Amino acid sequence: MTASELAGRLQSELFASPEIVVTGFATDNREVKPGDAFLAIVGARVDGHEFVAQAFEAGAGLAVVERPVSGPHILVDNLVKALARLGASLRDSFSGPVVGITGSAGKTTTKELVASALSPLGEILKTEGNRNTEFTAPLLWPQIEPDTAAVVVEMSMRGFGHIAHLAAFSRPTVGIVTNIGHSHLETVGNRDGIARAKGELLEALPSDGTAILSREDDYFAALQSIARPRRVVTFGASPQADCRMISYEATGWETSRIKGFYFDLPWEAELPFIGRHLAMNATAAVAAAAVVGVAPQEAAANLIDAELPPMRMEIRSWRGATLLMDNYNAAPGSMLAALETLREAREPGRKFVILGDMRELGDYAAEAHRDLGKRVANLKFDGVLLIGPLLTEFAVPEFGRHRPEVGEDASAIGEFLQRVRPGDSVLVKGSRALELEKGIPAEEQS
Numbered sequence: 001m002t003a004s005e006l007a008g009r010l011q012s013e014l015f016a017s018p019e020i021v022v023t024g025f026a027t028d029n030r031e032v033k034p035g036d037a038f039l040a041i042v043g044a045r046v047d048g049h050e051f052v053a054q055a056f057e058a059g060a061g062l063a064v065v066e067r068p069v070s071g072p073h074i075l076v077d078n079l080v081k082a083l084a085r086l087g088a089s090l091r092d093s094f095s096g097p098v099v100g101i102t103g104s105a106g107k108t109t110t111k112e113l114v115a116s117a118l119s120p121l122g123e124i125l126k127t128e129g130n131r132n133t134e135f136t137a138p139l140l141w142p143q144i145e146p147d148t149a150a151v152v153v154e155m156s157m158r159g160f161g162h163i164a165h166l167a168a169f170s171r172p173t174v175g176i177v178t179n180i181g182h183s184h185l186e187t188v189g190n191r192d193g194i195a196r197a198k199g200e201l202l203e204a205l206p207s208d209g210t211a212i213l214s215r216e217d218d219y220f221a222a223l224q225s226i227a228r229p230r231r232v233v234t235f236g237a238s239p240q241a242d243c244r245m246i247s248y249e250a251t252g253w254e255t256s257r258i259k260g261f262y263f264d265l266p267w268e269a270e271l272p273f274i275g276r277h278l279a280m281n282a283t284a285a286v287a288a289a290a291v292v293g294v295a296p297q298e299a300a301a302n303l304i305d306a307e308l309p310p311m312r313m314e315i316r317s318w319r320g321a322t323l324l325m326d327n328y329n330a331a332p333g334s335m336l337a338a339l340e341t342l343r344e345a346r347e348p349g350r351k352f353v354i355l356g357d358m359r360e361l362g363d364y365a366a367e368a369h370r371d372l373g374k375r376v377a378n379l380k381f382d383g384v385l386l387i388g389p390l391l392t393e394f395a396v397p398e399f400g401r402h403r404p405e406v407g408e409d410a411s412a413i414g415e416f417l418q419r420v421r422p423g424d425s426v427l428v429k430g431s432r433a434l435e436l437e438k439g440i441p442a443e444e445q446s
Contacts, residue, residue: 001142003062006037007074009089010082016062016072025139026060034059041079041135042066080134080165087138088169094144094151096121097292100170102155102163102201103178104194105334106281107132108309110178111154113285116306117299118292122149129309132156137166150292157197159187167204174291175201175227176212176284180219181333182361182368189362195219199226206230210291212284215241233291235283243287243296250274250345253315253322262286262296269300274345275313277337311437313341318440320422322347326429327436330358332368335429336375342427343379349423350382354413356430357388366394373398385416387430413439 001009004018023035029051032038038055040048040063052069062072066079076082091098099118101111108130115126125148127140132154140153155166180195188197202211203226211227213220215236224232235243245260251270258279259268271282282303289299308314311328326338335358342351353376361368373395376384384404386395392406405416413428413436420426430436 003072003074006064006086009086010064010074010076011085012064012074012076012082014074015068016074020061020072022061025142026055027135029055029058029060032058032060034061036060037074038063039079039083039135040065040069083135083138084165084169087141088171090141090144091169091171094148096148096150097174098151098153098170098172099174099176099288099292100153100155100167100172100201100204101176101178102157102198103176104181104183104198105329105331106178106277107154107156108328109278109312110176110281110284111152112306112308113282113303114176114288115152116302116304117285117289118150118152118294119302119305120289120294120298121292123147124150124152126152127154130154130156132166133158134162134165138169141169155201157194160193160197161200163197164200164204167201171206172201172204173206173209174212174288175205175209176288177201177214177217177223178281178284179214179217179333180223181331182358182364183329183331187360191219192222195222199223202227202230212287212291214280214284215244233287235280235287237280241283243283243290245279245283248276248279250341253324253345253347258282260286260300262290265290265296267296267300269303272304272306273308273313275337275341276344277334277341278308278313311432313338316440318417318426319420321349321420321424321426323440324425324427324429325437326427327356327434328432330356330429330431331361332358332372335372338427338429339376339379342381342425345425347423347425349421349425352383352385352416352420352424352426353381354385354416354426354428354430354436355387355391356410356434356436357390359431359433365390369394370398376404377402382424383416383419385412387412387436388434410434410436410439414441417441 003020007014022037026032026036038060115124210231215234234241243262247259250256314325316323369390377399387407
């Protein structure tokens with residue numbers, strides 16, 4: 001769009017030629033492409049206004065700023081509010097289904113699966129990567145095209161009001177809550193707070209919208225209450241679920257097969273990953289597609305085309321051993337699910353685990369790491385490496401005499417891997433901040 005149109009949609013003042021053509025947006029001066037509008041975000045540690053000059057040098061056509069700068073720019077009163085106005089102005093022109101997705105775990109995976117399940121409708125616009133914040137989520141809407149059939153929006157939560165803000169301009173017609181876990185306890189206090197914050201997506205649905213909820217989640221009743229009187233469709237493995245998974249089978253390290261029913265309609269799918277917990281996200285995707293008119297089996301057949309982002313049960317090889325890299329993030333639920341996936345694998349070799357601390361658990365951190373230690377000790381893997389102060393302090397004592405190995409950071413991984421032989425399998429999982437993948441010797445990666 002032109003600078004003039006962008007300024008109009010931002011409802012802000014233009015200090016540049018109105019004919020400048022904006023071809024994209026950048027929030028980091030190091031990622032600017034020619035023609036981008038650079039968004040000067042004022043963060044906790046970095047002020048984007050200090051990097052406007054570098055953005056221009058990299059080819060930015062203009063900057064969107066909260067205070068005047070040298071060079072072509074649009075001056076906004078508040079960047080978050082202005083970007084919301086931009087998103088809302090473009091959302092107004094779209095009449096197709098919009099699926100909003102949130103949850104403590106599985107948001108990005110579910111987003112990719114929903115987009116694949118909806119593909120029979122035509123072109124699907126979806127959140128790129130994990131651009132799901134108040135600064136990046138509005139940038140989805142300028143990508144809408146005349147032939148866009150549906151939009152899939154991932155919504156993050158860092159506190160009360162965040163999802164309400166994202167939903168206010170995205171206006172989802174279908175809302176999926178994958179689960180209520182323990183992530184972000186530091187910001188909302190407890191799981192009740194997490195449920196309330198995630199429930200903001202359901203409150204934003206129109207009266208004829210549909211909420212898609214996990215039937216087995218501890219907070220199902222609370223979320224159902226928030227969603228009513230809107231329609232509620234459930235997913236899960238129990239007989240009470242409307243879209244239920246009745247079987248799961250890993251057919252190799254990188255594929256699995258599931259079968260299920262959407263009410264009384266049978267469906268089955270091949271998935272491009274393993275993990276019963278990820279397969280449950282696929283069940284939610286079939287439900288979402290069915291709600292907007294895609295036949296359940298047609299939706300399920302397209303799930304094989306989903307492309308999961310890196311670090312989500314990603315399979316790598318190391319000296320003939322299999323590494324399961326699942327360290328995009330870590331919380332109690334996803335930790336246990338990943339451990340079960342490794343335990344259930346039918347491969348004949350030995351099984352090792354490398355686990356890192358779970359972050360953002362607030363007052364629940366000690367209990368969560370003790371429980372994890374107890375579970376890992378009971379599963380009796382062939383070798384265990386625990387990395388980080390929380391696991392060292394709280395999980396290690398749960399092992400008794402058979403103490404695991406410990407490390408301060410990812411640098412401990414290289415030595416631990418030296419004992420691995422061809423045919424063995426190793427789960428690597430921890431919070432993203434630990435960057436555990438950097439501990440794998442680069443010359444041995446493939």
